[in-house]
Every structure is written in C-alpha cells, then in structure tokens.
Amino acid sequence: MHERSLVRGLIEQVLEEARIRGLGQIHEIKIEIGEFSGVESLLVNSAFDEMAGEYWSTPVQLMVDVIPLTASCEACHDNFRVMDFRFVCPKCGGGDVTITAGEEMRLVSVRAEALI
Numbered sequence: 495m496h497e498r499s500l501v502r503g504l505i506e507q508v509l510e511e512a513r514i515r516g517l518g519q520i521h522e523i524k525i526e527i528g529e530f531s532g533v534e535s536l537l538v539n540s541a542f543d544e545m546a547g548e549y550w551s552t553p554v555q556l557m558v559d560v561i562p563l564t565a566s567c568e569a570c571h572d573n574f575r576v577m578d579f580r581f582v583c584p585k586c587g588g589g590d591v592t593i594t595a596g597e598e599m600r601l602v603s604v605r606a607e608a609l610i
C-alpha cells in the first residue's frame with residue numbers, strides 16, 4: 495500500500511528530527527497533506543496507527559491538515575482555489591496555470607518532551 499511506505503518515510507523523518515534535536519518522548523506529530531497529492535488522509539491515519547507501535551511504546555497522536563489545491567494564472571497572475579480539478583483561471587479564463595499548493599505531504603511539527 496502506497497500510504498504505508500509514505501508513513502514509514504514520515505516516521506523515519508520524525509525519528510531523525512528527534513535524534514538531531516535531542517527530543518524525548520514524542521506525543522504528537524502534525525503533517526499536511528495536499529488534496530491533490532494522491533494521498534488519502536484516512537489511510538495515512540490508519541497506517542500510522544498500525545505502524546506507530548513498531549517504533550514507540552507510548553501513544554503518539556497524528557494530526558493531519560488537508561491543504562486545498564491552489565494555482566496561479568500565468569496570464570493575469572491571479573491566485574485561485576482549484577475546484578473539481580478544473581485548471582482554468584476563474585478571472586481571465588486562461589488555461590496556463592501553475593499549481594502553488596496542495597500537491598505534497600510534509601511534516602509540520604513534532605511535539606515531544608525535551609530530554610533532561
């Protein structure tokens with residue numbers, strides 16, 4: 495499953511971050527998932543719940559923010575929310591648009607206890 499390998503990558507990133515920053519017990523991980531990333535947030539959540547126990551003995555909460563798909567028009571530079579995956583500028587009707595957000599999944603923050 496696609497989501498499982500993404501979650502594994504995410505957990506490894508968190509572990510690396512925790513090692514570098516010298517974090518103790520991790521309580522909460524916050525991520526963003528773009529609505530156009532092809533990643534299903536519910537599947538990410540369930541994959542995380544399944545896999546977190548392999549890495550941590552205490553419960554870790556995964557918070558997912560879904561980021562709307564937005565794009566900007568190359569012709570009139572309008573920034574707009576893409577609805578129903580219609581990549582057409584609502585202002586000038588131009589079809590030459592660039593996606594500005596909503597394409598990726600990224601780690602936002604990790605809440606943890608500091609090591610004493």
Ligand SMILES: [Zn+2]
Binds near residue numbers: 568583586587588
């Ligand atoms: Zn436009």
